[in-house]
Amino acid sequence: xTPMISILGARKSFGSLEVLKGVDYVVEPGxxxxxxxxxxxxxxxLLRCINGLELLDDGEVRVDGxxxxxxVAGEELIQLPEHKIAQQRSGIGMxxxxxxxxxxxxxxxxxxxxxxxxxxxxxxxxxxxxSGLLSxxxxxDRSDHYPSELSGGQQQRVAIARALAMDPKVMLFDxxxxxxxxxxxGEVLSVMRxxxxxxxxxxxxxxxxxxAREVADHVAFMDGGVIVEHGDPREVLGNPRTLxxxxxxxxx
Amino acid sequence: MTxxxxxxxxxxxxxxxxxxxxxxxxxxxxGVALVAFAAMSFIDTATTNPNFGWPVVGTFLxxxxxxxxxxxxxxxxxxxxxxxxxLGIIVALMRTSANRMxxxxxxxxxxxxRGTPLLIQIIFWFNIAALxxxxxxxVPFGPTLLGVDSNTLITPLTAAILALSLNEAxxxxxxxxxGLLGVNKGQGExxxxxxxxxxxxxxxxxxxxxxxxxxxxxxxxVNAFKNTSLVSVIGVADLLHSAQIIYSINYQTIPLLLVxxxxxxxxxxxxxxxxxxxxxxxxxxxxxxxxxxxxxxxPKVETVExxxx
Numbered sequence: 001x002t003p004m005i006s007i008l009g010a011r012k013s014f015g016s017l018e019v020l021k022g023v024d025y026v027v028e029p030g031x032x033x034x035x036x037x038x039x040x041x042x043x044x045x046l047l048r049c050i051n052g053l054e055l056l057d058d059g060e061v062r063v064d065g066x067x068x069x070x071x072v073a074g075e076e077l078i079q080l081p082e083h084k085i086a087q088q089r090s091g092i093g094m095x096x097x098x099x100x101x102x103x104x105x106x107x108x109x110x111x112x113x114x115x116x117x118x119x120x121x122x123x124x125x126x127x128x129x130x131s132g133l134l135s136x137x138x139x140x141d142r143s144d145h146y147p148s149e150l151s152g153g154q155q156q157r158v159a160i161a162r163a164l165a166m167d168p169k170v171m172l173f174d175x176x177x178x179x180x181x182x183x184x185x186g187e188v189l190s191v192m193r194x195x196x197x198x199x200x201x202x203x204x205x206x207x208x209x210x211x212a213r214e215v216a217d218h219v220a221f222m223d224g225g226v227i228v229e230h231g232d233p234r235e236v237l238g239n240p241r242t243l244x245x246x247x248x249x250x251x252x
Numbered sequence: 253m254t255x256x257x258x259x260x261x262x263x264x265x266x267x268x269x270x271x272x273x274x275x276x277x278x279x280x281x282x283g284v285a286l287v288a289f290a291a292m293s294f295i296d297t298a299t300t301n302p303n304f305g306w307p308v309v310g311t312f313l314x315x316x317x318x319x320x321x322x323x324x325x326x327x328x329x330x331x332x333x334x335x336x337x338x339l340g341i342i343v344a345l346m347r348t349s350a351n352r353m354x355x356x357x358x359x360x361x362x363x364x365x366r367g368t369p370l371l372i373q374i375i376f377w378f379n380i381a382a383l384x385x386x387x388x389x390x391v392p393f394g395p396t397l398l399g400v401d402s403n404t405l406i407t408p409l410t411a412a413i414l415a416l417s418l419n420e421a422x423x424x425x426x427x428x429x430x431g432l433l434g435v436n437k438g439q440g441e442x443x444x445x446x447x448x449x450x451x452x453x454x455x456x457x458x459x460x461x462x463x464x465x466x467x468x469x470x471x472x473x474v475n476a477f478k479n480t481s482l483v484s485v486i487g488v489a490d491l492l493h494s495a496q497i498i499y500s501i502n503y504q505t506i507p508l509l510l511v512x513x514x515x516x517x518x519x520x521x522x523x524x525x526x527x528x529x530x531x532x533x534x535x536x537x538x539x540x541x542x543x544x545x546x547x548x549x550x551p552k553v554e555t556v557e558x559x560x561x
Contacts, residue, residue, distance in 0.1 A: 053441060083449045090447020100442035104459055113456075114446040159442075166446060 002065060004029040004170055004201045005050060009059035012045055019045045021225035022059070027170075027218070030199045034212040034233070037222035038248055043205045046222070047172050050203070051092040052085045063092060064169050090118050093163030097175040099155040101147040107134060107158045108143035114166045126165075133161040137191050153184030157191050164195075171195065173204040209252060213237055221245045305507035312498060312511045321494030322515050325480040328413065328490065332476050335417035337469075340424025347429050358425065365422035371482055373419055378411040378486040412483035420476055427468045431461035470527035474520050481516070491515055 005027040012020040019042045027033050035043045048054045049061055052069045061068040069085050070077050080088075101110050111133055112126035121129075134143050137157040139150075147155050156176055163171060173192065177185040189211050196202060196215050206212060212219050213233050220230035221240070229236055229245045240246045254261045298304055312318055346358035365373070380387075381402035388399035406414075435457050443456040484493035492512050499508040 051445060053444060086444065086447050086449045088447075089445055092445075094442075094445040096438055096442060096445075098436075098438050100436070100438035102439065102442070102456055102460075104463075114448075117452050117455075118447045162446070 002029075003027060003062075004031075004064055005203070006062045007046070007050070007059070010046065010049060010056050010061065011058035012042075012049060012054060012056055019225055020049070020056075023222075023225070023227055025220065025227060027201060027203060029201050031217040032196045032202045032204065032215050033218045033220065034216040035203065035205045035220050035222060036207070036209070036212060036248075037228075041222040042225045043222050044174050047094075047174050047203060047205055050170075050172055051089045051094055053089075053094075055079065063088070086118075090114070090166055091169050093166060093168035093171040095156070095159050095163055095171065095173045095176050097178050099147070099152070099159045099179070101155055101159055101162070103147050106144045106146055107139060107150065107161075110147070110158055111162045111165045114162065118166065130161070130165060133164050134158070136164075136194075137161045138187070151184060152180045153187045156180065156188045160188075160191055160195070170201045170203070173202065173206070175205050175207065177206070177208060207252060209237060209249070221248065223248070303506060304510070305504055308504045308507035309510050309514070312495075312504075312508060313514065315498070315511075317494045317498065318491070318511060318515070321489055321491040322519075324489055325477065325491045326519070328416070328480045328483070328488075329473065329477045331413055332416040332420050332480075333473055335413070336420025336472075336476070337424050337428075339417065339421035341428050343421055343425035344428035344432060347425060348432065362422045362425055365419050366426075370415070370419050370479060371485065374412065374415040374482055374486060377406065377415040378408060380406050380411070408483075408486045408488045411486060412480075412488045416476065416479060416483070419479075420472065423472055423475075424469070427465050427472060428461065430468070431465035432457060434464040435460045466530050467527065470523065470530065474523050474527075477519055477523065478516060481512070 003026045005025070007023055007025040010020050010023040010025075011018070021042075023042070023046055025046070035046065037043055045054060049056055050063065050068070052061075055069045060070070066088065068088055069080055071080055072078075101107075102113065105113065108127065108130050111130035112121075112123070115121035115126040115129065116123060131140065131143060134140050137160055139154060139157055139161070142150060142154060142158075147158070150158065160171075160176075176192070177188050180188065185208070189208065192202070192204070192211070193215055204211070204216070216233045218230065219233045219236040220227045221236060221242075221244075222228065223244050229240060229242050236245065237249065240249055253264050255264055343358045343361055346354050347362070349355045349358075384402055386399050387402050387405055388396045390396040390399075439460060440453050440457050443453040448456065480490050481492040483490055484496060487493065495508040495512040499505045
């Protein structure tokens, strides 16, 4: 089976700080992968390189076989123009730690913004799909609320619906529950669990070890810009082989 | 009186006594006395000194040429704000460009137009013909495509609008840039992540920037209005120039300056009031309590036909 996401030799620096130091990573279609590790280990940067929010300095990212942010012209690698990268991003959903809902739009307008403005969908179609997705995340009755009128958990569920509205091949979650009050984490994780059950390919950067253990098909532990250890969640989380992973897991 | 609180006897005599006096510093009394003295002196001189010429002020306050000067200044303010804001947005976007050449050009523009006095800029544009007798569009070091005589193109009015707009654009560029930087970075990223191109991302971020820049822009409008008085130096018939023409004939300098000042004060007060309303408006839009900005919900109330049957 061809992988949904493949990353080879990924390197990325910000100024003099090298954040990714040669990462190889593969995600099979329809699986859930969790990225864990201490802050500053490069998890979020790796995620952001998958949808081209950051572009690699070296190595490659492919999503569904398509090279992200680059085209090959003989010996040369040429960076794609912004509108081409935008096109690639439209097939990759992303959910942020801080939700990043558009504050001047209602929940429904947030969800329909992508289909209308990027895909050129009609407002009626977009509203129909948007309402359906808001119901799917349990917010059918909140469609005309503004983000400031929703709890953090509700905002994050709207953000998930917004990403799903683009009918993505892959969903990327960047610490989706880290900004939430403890009592609101469950509702977001349960929406993500449903999504996994429906066969969505997901990569989740998370500190929720229980979620990783129960839902993930694959867990990778990152530290210092490389993947130190990866494999079956029970193995990596229950019986880590490396000292660094053992140390990290004993502290969370 | 004492009560038992957490097994401790506590005194409750201060509870329920609501009057709490805040003693004033003696310097407050000194300050108040000085202000009162200054106020009385001002009222005294303004009412008793005949040179203020209040009757003359009354005669000319609604004089047709003063009113036409006022109308002209208001029109000029609108034109300058529209042109200045449009150009300002472009300069602000250039300033945030990743290309050093483009952002450098924008920086240079802002540096020059904010760093030189507006009065010099006005006089400069008015006298541009002395520098370039012919204004032409030409390929650098190449052929001329279009040429116009400077003296026909640059009338006092075009010089005034050109100078005020270019100057306004430099200030508005910084205002707009501040607004764009004030929008959370996550907003642009979320828009990008949905697959939006640069223009669509701008259309997500800009409305949020506008909310931030309203106070500063309103300030600029007030300044733009007051700055129209500067174009009187090149003979444009603005409010101040209209007053000057009248006092050059009747020598009632102070009363006519008062007429102009009163009008400037009145208009800037109106603008300030409008600014307050706008700010209130927009700050409310973001608080979860206020729902005035909520799009009208379709109330699902069955309309009962009451035709009396």
